[in-house]
Amino acid sequence: MAGLTAPLLGLEKKSLREQALSALRTAITSGELAPGRHLVETELSEMLQISRGTLREALRQLEQEGLLSAGPRGRLSVRHLDEKEIRDIFAVRAALESLAARTLCELPDRQHVTESLHSAIDAMNETTKGTLKERIESDLEFHRTLCRLTGNETLLHSWESLEGSIRMSIMFAGLEKGVSNMSVDRHREIVTAIDTGDAALARKTILEHMDTAAANLVA
Amino acid sequence: MAGLTAPLLGLEKKSLREQALSALRTAITSGELAPGRHLVETELSEMLQISRGTLREALRQLEQEGLLSAGPRGRLSVRHLDEKEIRDIFAVRAALESLAARTLCELPDRQHVTESLHSAIDAMNETTKGTLKERIESDLEFHRTLCRLTGNETLLHSWESLEGSIRMSIMFAGLEKGVSNMSVDRHREIVTAIDTGDAALARKTILEHMDTAAANLVA
DNA sequence: CCAAAACCGACTGTAAACAGTCGACTTATG
DNA sequence: CATAAGTCGACTGTTTACAGTCGGTTTTGG
Known part of the structure; x- marks a missing residue:
């Protein structure tokens, strides 16, 4: 049965x-x-x-x-997340994704990587008009892809261990403040940086992106 | 009873x-x-x-x-760790500890931090002549302290989630190759960088330290 | 002798029962 | 009426028992 x-x-x-x-x-x-x-x-x-x-x-x-x-x-x-914890979570997240970006930049063949990331961004574009939940999911999907493409299983696992907390952070703040500004452009910048192999720029872009995101959540 | x-x-x-x-x-x-x-x-x-x-x-x-x-x-x-996995683990570890160092550098009052780190290093010095296991433990204790002092619970938790894998990495290689070169000096460099608030130098020192460590384990 | 089917053993997935402890509420007592 | 002792209920920590499934082994039929 x-x-x-x-x-x-x-x-x-x-x-x-x-x-x-x-x-x-x-x-x-x-x-x-x-x-x-x-x-x-x-x-x-x-x-x-x-x-x-x-x-x-x-x-x-x-x-x-x-x-x-x-x-x-x-x-x-x-668990109830206060503002400091949200900032802390996003700081760790930034560190992990920063590593991901650097790793991808150092990859000899980034053709496949670039394609996958562009697909992820396209998916984000399609949900631009969707519900808040859909946009959040496609956003997380992009960042998860970033980690997965590195081929570093430990990195992916660490990120996924944080994923629940990230979701809670967004939800916690999403009720009070509006979490509408998940700019697709910012993500394009990241992909472009990786595309050109500019590790320093990619890192900088991600750190700023995360800072902005965290700031929006607690502001 | x-x-x-x-x-x-x-x-x-x-x-x-x-x-x-x-x-x-x-x-x-x-x-x-x-x-x-x-x-x-x-x-x-x-x-x-x-x-x-x-x-x-x-x-x-x-x-x-x-x-x-x-x-x-x-x-x-x-779990059996191959060489790539060990490198991956140490890459993530480096990213986390790198964040720790940067966070500590940005702390307004680093007096207490510096003292704690010096104590940890002193503890390492005392075990210099001890068994391999003792030296490994005091080494991990130093790095754990680095994360703990940031006050970022998420960072500490992520690091501790990795701690078991780190131990396995060291053990795995510790049998075949000698893991004797856990230089105390390298740790002093890190503390000094934090002491002077030089985030870039601290980050660079940690990344190199981790690269060296991982290289020694898989070499 | 070979192949296929039935059997058996081992191990995980899952459920139900038992025990101990802490807090709240009640009751007795001055 | 206030306080302390006692009782009750709820919940977690832990154990024991049951069910299902897969792989190997033996047996049986050609």
Whole structure:
């Protein structure tokens, strides 16, 4: 019966743990589970229709991703980010993406890289008129691609570990201030710098981009 | 009876999960669990005298730290790092510590920072004649302090997530090649640069330091 | 002797039950 | 009425038990 979910196109059936992980991540970054909210294992396990044991494994991972914070007695709650933490997160993010840009600049054959980045930017352009969520997603997709193209798995993994926190930062501020200015032009500048192999310029552009983004979120 | 373990000086009793985590980390980085070795949950749970459920929570965390790699059907094995991966890890590490140095340079009051870093270096000096493990630990302690002093919790957390992989890198190569050249002088250069607030120099010194370290490990 | 099918063992995925602890609320007592 | 002791409930930490699946091995039929 359970085998009916077709694993046809590499779409392997994910374990309940992974499903719970996705569901919780979505619930948190969508605001369904608001920052500061206390999480009760039995509630969640019932809500997600899984056992506590399986749930707890997912919770550990979310905790390490920085989406949950542990209270005194193992009590978990959705993490609340203050302005300093948002700035800190974006500083680390900038460092990682800065490395990504430098790495890409030093690549002997950047043909493929340039193409992929341009595709990502095109995708961003198409969602310019879309919902806020869509624009955020295409933006993150661009930056994730930046890291992935380096071929440095550790770099990609570190960035992805931060991705949840980045989403929370944007969401947290996205409610109060408008997060509308995710300029496509800025991203073109980055790609151009990488295209010409100008590592210093690429780094500078990214650092500025991140500074601006963080400033907009906390301003 | 169980209350006899004195939680006097903030030494709070750790959960079995945390104990297992420490034990496994030690076992892996000490080589007791060699890279490539397949891990069987029932074996480990019996070995550590804990249940599988509790163990699995610890395993998830180790997996995310990059100490374990998941096989086809949830099969876990101790991760084996090749030379490229070691270089990649040290590149990310360099980016993080580079950010740390820059952040420290921009701090208005660096008095306290300088003192702490000098203490860390003194500690390194004292272990100069110690065992290889002791020298490695004091070295990592210095770099961890670098990140901690920034006050950027995200930065510290990212670095610590990498710490296990760094240890594995050093160990992996430490067996074949000699990892004897952890120069104290290089660390003094970093502290001096921070002391004078020269962010560019600090960054340059750290990048070179990491390049050298990675090169020594894979050479 | 070879091949295919049935069997078995091992291991992970998952669920349900048990135990301990902390906080809140109630009750008794001066 | 205020305070302290006692009780109740909720939640996490932990263990034990069950189910499903894959790979290897043996057995059986040609």
